[in-house]
Amino acid sequence: MVNYCGLLTEKNEPVPLKQVEVAVRVQGHVASVTSTLQYENKEKNPLEAIFVFPLEGDAALCHFSAKIGETELVAKLQEKQKAKEQYDDALSSGRQAFLLEECEESEDVFRLSVGSLSPGEKASVTLSYVTELAVQADEALRFCLPAVLNPRYDPQDSGSVPQVTSSSDGSVPYTLSLSVHLSSPSPISKVESNCPLEPLKYLNTEKTQATVSLSPGHVFDRDVELLAYYSGAHQPTAIVEVGQPNAKSGSLMGDPVVMLSLYPEFSAAVTSSLDSRGEFLFLVDRSGSMGCPMHNSQGAQMRIESARDTLLLLLKSLPIGCFFNIYGFGSTHNSFFPKSVEYSQETMDQALEKVGAIQADMGGTEILSPLTHIYSQPCLPEHPRQLFIFTDGEVWNTKEVLDLVKRNAFCHRCFSFGIGEGASTALIKGMAKEGSGHAQFITGTDRLQPKVMQSLRFALQPAVKDISVKWNVPKGVSVTPLSPPINVLFQGQRSLLYAQLTGQFAEATDGSLSVQYRLGEQSVQNQISFSVKPGEETGLTIHRLGARTLIRTLETELRTAQQDEQEGQSKEEAECLRKRVIELSVQSGVSSVLTAFIAVHAGSAQSVQGSLVRRHVPTPRVMASRRIMYQISDENCDDCYGDFEDAEFSLEEVLNPPQPPKDLLLQLISLQKATGSWDLVPELAQVFGKTEEEVAKQTPPQVDSGLWATVLALLWLYGFRGEDEDEWQFVAMKAVSWIRAQKGGSVSQCVQAGNTLLGCQVQQGTLGL
Template sequence: MSYLCGCYYLVVCANPYRRDVPPQKHHLPLLSSTIHSTILSTTSRTVLTQTFTNPTAQNIHECIYTFPLYDGVSVVSFTCRIGKRVLRGLVKEKEKARKAFDEAVNRGETAGLLEQIPEASDVFATKLGNVREGETVIVEIVYVGELKMSEGEGVRFTVPTKIAPRYGGGPAVMEGLNAQEEGGIKITVDVNVPEGSFIKGVQSPSHPIAVSMGTISTAPTAEPMMSRASATLSLGSTALEKDFVLVVQSRDVGIPKAILETHPTIQNHRALMATLVPKFSLPPSRPEIVFVADRSGSMQHNMTMLISAMKVFLKSMPLGVKFNICSFGSSHSFLWPKSQSYSQETLQYASDHLVHFRADYGGTETFGAIKATIENRFTDIPLEIILLTDGDIWAQEELFKYVNEQVEQTNGNIRIFPLGIGNGVSHSLIEGLARASNGFAQAVQDGERLDNCVVRMLRGAMSPHIIDYTLEVKYEREDDDFQLIDKVTDGMKVLLSDDKQAKNTAEKPAISLFDTSVNLEKEDLKGPEDTSFWLPDIPFPKLHQAPQKIPSLFAFSRTTVYLLMSPETIQRNPTAVILRATSAHGPLSLEIPIESLPIPAETIHQLAAKKAVQDLEEGRGWIYDAKDQNGILIKDRHPSCFDELVKKEAIRLGEKFQIAGKWCSFVAVVANDKEIAEKENKIVEQKSLVIGDDGEVLAGEFLRFIVYMVLGV
């Protein structure tokens, strides 16, 4: 049974003598489901709207709406329309958000709560409170994200349309969920590429589409341009049965770019996005390559694709490389006890082994197979794991933690390249594994060609291991004629002064051990609302890079690195970012000039914050590498509360930049209106500084203004 996006509520048994009967789930009918996305070069902005109705003759106290999102996207807006009431969400720490929601519902107000499912970062649930009889419910989610590279000069845009069944114990909110899908989903995608480039083609390997070249849906009568296109489903809508995939081919999407954005409400706060598809060539390495093939029951309909991929892999390897095959499900087994050298004889033996491949290994114990492969490796050469799976498991956190530890212990000599196969791939699993191990992930659906995809992954596995990439920011010269450079690595030492803490304690007045005003019976055992008040104060870096560790660069895979530049950074105009690394064949470097956006905005800040929070959720991030003034790692100095420090930092980022995640949620209540109005006023004031009274953008920046207005800022 597939878990489909949908909205449901619980009905408790009315018979007071049958309290043993569990609440029954009833689904609100889905009236319509629409997606409107805008692709701008290598990023996307999507508005997901689903409309339900309460057809019953009773008020629904609380209902739950579940849906999937593509891994790593940043939700930037959450709106609930219940009847005539429009509620807009704000991000708060998860427990505070739940409390605000519950209090509003208990007062009889309509309210909404959006949460990320802890077990998987690509599944969200929304609670709606007090839905009146006959009322219509509209939930609108807006999110932005990066796009995957496709073969050639292309980008790949994916819309997950169902929550696939996953092996293992899932969250309670998903139990028994099987929403209605008769309404299907309507999808429209507008494509814009920068001036000077043009769109070569738009196609979908997953669904039949209608494409309009030269125009977009929001401006159908505008003069046609080669930098615009629009795509819709040929049949108008599609059933929620597999991911919708769109591939856009355009010129110059791989040119390195660095874009600087100023925040509209946080004074002097900037964010930088640097993106590139590297073009360099180093002699290939001779690693050990192990193909970890998923032969669990869920792969029943995907075995043909898996076997085809394995055949291409085996025939494409160079002579002499050590290789092996690990089949897994509930258990695992290796083709050979230890990897063998690639030759005509071992190729034939492995090819004969593929004839016996069946989906007959039971459940999906991915962790056991990965762990056994790492423990079985040759320790004197790098290990490259190519994982072929439908990626459907709930227990992801444990796997990510193990891979993080192994990569660190081997100094980056282990990489994983997951290949998601089939129509229900968990992108959070395959992308999360790739991030943890410095590899990259790809996904193919039924009917897609996989030859180029397979060859690209094999080339990645043969690429040398480079793990010391660093990023620097170069600032413009002023009267002093000094060239100022900011290095991310300089911010990894934090000052924790025990003397200051002792002084503050000494200055506090003495507390009486016998205070007659104290009533112990009424004393609140819960303590202050701020549950992190007792944690040590860890200063965060003024120059915050995300991801904290730049992954391996591959000449056919896009890499994006963000910098959150606090007001404490050098307050000059940055002119370039410099990427450096070392290899056995000499130093590597690339200088990318910075383009500053003329309009204050939040998009790059929110993408950067999401990437930073994602690091923390998956067991990485700056706080894992931070040291005190004596060179002791923070995680070693405060081992008893380090998990709470990680959570505190993720909450700080989530609330500051309004990013939902594992520890932060959107809550939509009436009380938000005032705070949102104040924020919008600040944004209008900031934009008025760069837009004239007649609405024209100053300094000839009209093109870039339009480009960013497309992203919704």
């Protein structure tokens, strides 16, 4: 296995990339992004600059151009092998050329080659893409500009993956500026970021348009995340976009395309009654890179520590009667139990003891093997399998993993969590999509626990079955879906559908889409109406997103066909799909794994003189501060994040770093029993800021100490940690169920006395009692 960490060029050698400028235009649920990269050759020889960088996994890259002096070159999409040959021919003849291609192993990584920059010459490269914005639980729209590309693990050591060059200290020798223009049908209330921002500036009195930018001097050491808040983000919407005027009628780019944002409406009876059945499998990354911090800021929690805290919370939140198991993986994998066990006090205690001992000590990130093992295990009757995967996502064999998850989608739901900066969006989102689940990303100072609890709520919801979609359009109009069939619906979560509209469009004609499905014993139908006739020309964002969606579907079908071909099946299907992907990519201008953007500067009469020198441009990666590697080998260091970094720390500081104060919420949750109750012990009293004697003294007459302790725990949660209810709601539900099952003792007396003891004012009804 080869890992490329740090600059590969000689020490203090200049890097030709000088500046990155990014302009983002947010319109509703989508964003258009334009990045301009400024290059300058300050060396004595002509250069070729290689830059391997990340993009969002579902971005549609749709434009690439270069400017040398006053000459602008607009790149064209071509079949990838032809584009590479053209690029190589240009460089060998001394001409300037530019090549932009998607990584074959993972669709969220791109490789930019800037060839034959003469000494003293400057060049700017511009690339544009469009992307969907994820809707968060608090109704924020999330935009992420990926910056961090940590070295990724190649389990087969194939040597074919892109050479990732990363700076060793998280910083890079070029600057970033980013500006954002937002427009919304409803007022924009605020914009938040994990990076310092200039104040939000409104452009009109209705506050439906605004601009914001990164503060000057931004350190380019992390992914840039923006959260935009405006009312109506969770409302169903339908947008019809007119096609290209000069495109052929009947083609994707020539016809109108509709984008529908759907939000299923579940009844209160369904959302309030969570299923206690299920087989819950937790697959935890224990590779070496999980020993790195969540972010580069001081005091950051280690990724593996965050995973341990989350497993504690999950184990305490599981319902009595379910089954569970916990797997760890790295270069190998293991499990806490030989097979899934029934959830009880005994099995929970056994698992918690093992959770406390897990470390990032299992080497490389080999995720295929444990997934294969899990899928080989028979499912439990009446207990739907729910798979939770926690990983920093630093692997190259992304598509192989996704194909495996898809082949087993019928037997489970997959909930994936990308931990830390640089997690592969293609892997994390892809596993959730193919496994009919939900994806979450935990970056910067995000807490993993509330996001995991949201996914647990989804997992405990009854699975939506028999989903069907019916289009209702006027006579003379036909619909060609561009999105794959819907296979999962969750309360409050958006589903996006794209479709091509073909035919004759009369004035003011309306259409609709109906989604029918079965939820438990109920048959449900949701409907959204839209105008079939498109409005004025507004660009091609929706067309390109629709094309990207269809291209990704075809690429998956192509991989399946190629696997069948290796097993002796016909080659015709694979070749037909290959041609269709290339044709659609070139027609729409959206890149694919089979195409690449190529631009050659043919206008220069004089060839570049001198031997061409290659320079690898570094990307940021997360620092592994306070970490010592005692044994550095392929078996225990998957990503080799650097040994003895941050040498200003003493050995004593590194071996015994200052421990952050224990989270009182996690301390209280750790003391809860599997049944939902608490015992009156000194550690519980400590959470309340009391001694055990002080708490016991206030016990109401003839009340069991367990009931008293459990009511106090509920009062403390509601009275002092109400803002964290997303994390402890299942813990509280179990406690309430246990209290209701008890006979004897006055709950009202306990609530009254507990409020007095703790100094809070929580009503009994608030507790659900």
